Amino acid sequence: MSPPLKWNDSTSTIQLLDQTLLPVEELWLELTAPEEMAEAIRALRVRGAPAIGIAAAYGSVLALREPHTDPASAVEAAIDLLESTRPTAVNLSWALRRIRGKIRPEVPQAALKASLLAEARAIESEDLDAGRHLGRHGLSLLESGMSVLTHCHAGGVATSGYGTALAPLIMASEADKRLSAYVDETRPLLQGSRITAWELGRAGVPVTLITDSMAGHVMAAGRVDAVIVGADRVASNGDVANKIGTYSLAVLANVHGVPFYVSVPLSTIDYSMPDGDGIIIEERVPEEITHGFGRQTAPVGVSVYNPAFDITPARLVTAIITENGIARPPYSESLVALRRQ
Ligand code: MRU
DSSP, X not given: OOOSEEEETTTTEEEEEOGGGTTXXXXXXXXXXXHHHHHHHHTTSSOSHHHHHHHHHHHHHGGGSSOOSSHHHHHHHHHHHHHTXXXXXXXXXXXXXXXXXXXXXXXXHXXXXXXXXXXXXXXXXXXXXXXXXXXXXXXTTOOTTOEEEEOSOOSGGGTXXXXXXXXXXXXXXXXXXXXXXXXXXXXXXXXXXXXXXXXXXXXXXXXXXXXXXXXXXXXXXXXXXXXXXXXXXXXXXSOEEEETTHXXXXXXXXXXXXXXXXXXXXXXXXXXXXXXXXXXXXXXXXXXXXXXXXXXXXXXXXXXXXXXXXXXXXXXXXXEEETTEEEOSSHXXXXXXXXXX
């Protein structure tokens, strides 16, 4: 289990693993202000939908480290700042809405801080619990000896420590199942090779790293029994926003008769979003593509389009794994039923 951050009670600061340096360096930063957390989320030092929700929740508590004449307004300002950092993952606004709901202007600063901290801790521990259940439900879809392909990162550091898509793979050994993984490199920022291959390797899961463009070839060769990915936001009809390249994988899985599973905590389902058309897709700077490997790999001035996420239509999704069970199409009904449990 690798949580991406730790709240330090004695200093009221946050220790945050700088994920941009993985797997070469494991550097823990000490964050002391919401502005520092906002920078960390924007710069992807903390990344992955559940992790940025948890990070933002704790980040808002940092607003109360120093005394304020109006502590409630200081927290409101921190929440507004943190919410503006990234648009696609719904966990960010979901977690901050929970924190905002705890603000009481009449309450003294120390009591307000304690209440916000308790809520941030609850968000984190609920996610940890969700990860355990996701792993158990996901594992029920997999047989020993299977090979699972995954994209981007959906393990411990993308969550509170257990992961979503990776949870079943990591739990497999406890259940006496032998699973192996193909991991997409995940261009342009290489979350697959930098983070997923590192996390699965540490958990003892046999990993084969491929570039994104090899996925069709390995599926055609019959080397993949299932695809499992996480998500940044799932619309109420089952459309899935996840890391760019997920849609192509779903199309390939469909063509090759490979089941395509999405593993998410319920906090990633946006019941207010009817379908994927309304989901804002974050666009990032051209340099992620033109200088992605630390040096220039494209002509100067070339026009670049760099969407960080794509939408996989619900019709390509075999099942959505949640902590409350497994949803099957039609998702507009099955996702609502799981929410009620
Ligand atoms: O841009 P990132 O690294 O934050 O994108 C992360 C992803 O798209 C993950 O696959 C997704 O958040 C699932 S997290 C369990």
